[in-house]
Amino acid sequence: MPASSPGRRRYAVVGTGARAEMFVRALVVDHADRAELVAFADVNQARMDAHNRWLTDLGRPAVPTYRAADFAAMLDKERVDTVLVTTVDRTHDEYIVAAVRAGRDVVTEKPMTVDVPRCRRILDAVAETGAQVSVAFNYRYNPLHEAVRATLAAGEIGEIGSVHFEWLLDVRHGADYFRRWHRDRANSGGLLVHKAGHHFDLVNWWLDSVPERVYAEGRLFFYGPAGQRHGYARDYDRVHGSPAAQDDPFALRLAEHPRLRELYLEAEGEDGYHRDQNVFAPGVTIEDDMAVLVRYASGATMSYHLTAYAPWEGYRVMFNGSRGRLELEVAESTHVSPAAAGALKGAALHGAEAAAEEGSATLTLRPYWAPPRQIPVAGRTRSGHGGADARMARVLFGGEADPHGRTATARDGALALLTGLAANQSMATGEAVRVADLLTVA
Known part of the structure; x- marks a missing residue:
């Protein structure tokens, strides 16, 4: 150094x-x-x-x-x-x-x-x-997402009327939120804050607008005690030392992952935190299936759905405009094998079997009165959120210029958060929520 x-x-x-x-x-x-x-x-x-x-x-x-x-x-x-x-x-x-x-x-x-x-x-x-x-x-720094922003800003589909956004977490990645501290809403705010905050920020950034009104429905459908009626529940609290977890594909075996073993299993004596809880055990206070409807200051609306128990992982975003439509579809994995279900994504896998087949991404512009065309995207990689992590680090720590306006401020953080918090309140009350009634952000 x-x-x-x-x-x-x-x-x-x-x-x-x-x-x-x-x-x-x-x-x-x-x-x-x-x-x-x-x-x-x-x-x-x-x-x-x-x-x-x-x-x-x-x-x-x-x-x-x-x-x-x-x-x-x-x-x-x-x-x-x-x-x-x-x-x-x-x-x-x-x-x-x-x-x-x-x-x-x-x-x-x-x-x-x-x-x-x-x-x-x-x-x-x-x-x-x-x-x-x-x-x-970091999702702002994904080359795909930068290309979406550039295409919309250039007016390729005209004024944006609506957005449909669907995000699927597979039973490898999605399950992980239900075995660690995120399963408690007091810690994470639920997935509409912790996970979907990424997505709500992207839409704010893409539309160059702010959320005004939010309505949401959601429930705990798959994980937690609901797993009993689906036939997945096992009688144990955490994986390590539990015979009942032996053949559970949802079990995360910390001892098999060197870094996770160091960070969590060998650190339990100090704080009692268990990183490998049973995803179907009681104590889950967050949802795993959520639908959200948002109206923005620009007049555009968004329908959003997050599923945390899908057989494959990826997302679809579609923008409808006055001159056409823009469609982004990303398949991050096409399926999860039984051997990989309890494993983690990325470096933490440490040799565990990943999904047998990795997916792909397409960005399609569909203008009126003309054939659709694919928009090429350079710079995307398979690692670090499509190369976004390294690109973000170059701006945050390396002094690289940011002409695309990707650096998110505290204001941006608040606006992404408020969409999720308004959605949480709507789910609790059954009523639509005005974002300004929660907090006014200048």
């Missing part, structure tokens, strides 16, 4: 679960000429120690570690310029607000937070301090 110099920004990471790994690697490997990782903070020392072991494996020095209670002291002692927040969603606001009030900038994982009071705290702190808060909406 290059020696520390005034030209390199000093970063601290708070929250050292698996979500931190992409950011850590970007700092110490890809952008070490401009960025310096100087500290970790967490409630769990074992997880920080695991990250430091990975740093030494990469040939980088270990960094000081701090208990989360010592976060404020860390900022001064380590002369931190920017804080990376990758903690459990419900605690994001604690670290964001403390950092900006101490004069630091922040990059936070999505969602920015999980409810209206926490969101208001963040926006007030940003307004009062002038600090920069960036939300890591």
Whole structure:
């Protein structure tokens, strides 16, 4: 690693679960000429120690570690310029607000937070301090999504009247939200906040508009105790050490994944957190099947559906305009094999069998009075959310210019969050919700 110099920004990471790994690697490997990782903070020392072991494996020095209670002291002692927040969603606001009030900038994982009071705290702190808060909406950096924005902005389909957006999580990826802390709405806000916040942000960005009115329906259909009526329920609480989980395709076996074993199984003694809960056990307070209708300030409407128990993974987005239609279809996996059902996507697989066949993507423009045509998209890869993670890191940490306006601010984070929060309230009350009744975002 290059020696520390005034030209390199000093970063601290708070929250050292698996979500931190992409950011850590970007700092110490890809952008070490401009960025310096100087500290970790967490409630769990074992997880920080695991990250430091990975740093030494990469040939980088270990960094000081701090208990989360010592976060404020860390900022001064380590002369931190920017804080990376990758903690459990419900605690994001604690670290964001403390950092900006101490004069630091922040990059936070999505969602920015999980409810209206926490969101208001963040926006007030940003307004009062002038600090920069960036939300890591990496989906904006996917070349496919950039091509959608460019096509719409160029007026290829004219004024946009409506959007239909369907997102499918397969029984490998979708199940993972129901075995970890996300299964509790208090931690994650539910999938319409934690997961769909990505999608709501994309639509805000694509339409260059803001949500005004939201109606939603949803339920827990597949996971949790509902699994009993579908024939999937097994009598165990967590996988490790449970004979009943032996042949369960939904079981995540932490001991078989070296990094997950270090981060979670070997860290349980400190905080009692079980990363491998039974997805059909009681205690799930979020939905797995959700339908949302949104009206935007531009006049456009969106129908959105999220399914977390599909046999394949991907999404479809269709825009209807005054001059035609734009269609994006992405198949990220075509099916899940039994051997892969309990495995995780990406690097955490560590040799486990993935879906037998990977899918593809098409972006189709269908103008009036002319044949449809495919829009070619360059730069998309199979790794890191279609190459988006690396592209985002180049802007956030590498100093790359952002002429496409992909960097998301605290305002953007709030607007994406408010669509999900309004949808949650609508599901609870059965009524449509005016976004401005929750929070006004300037």
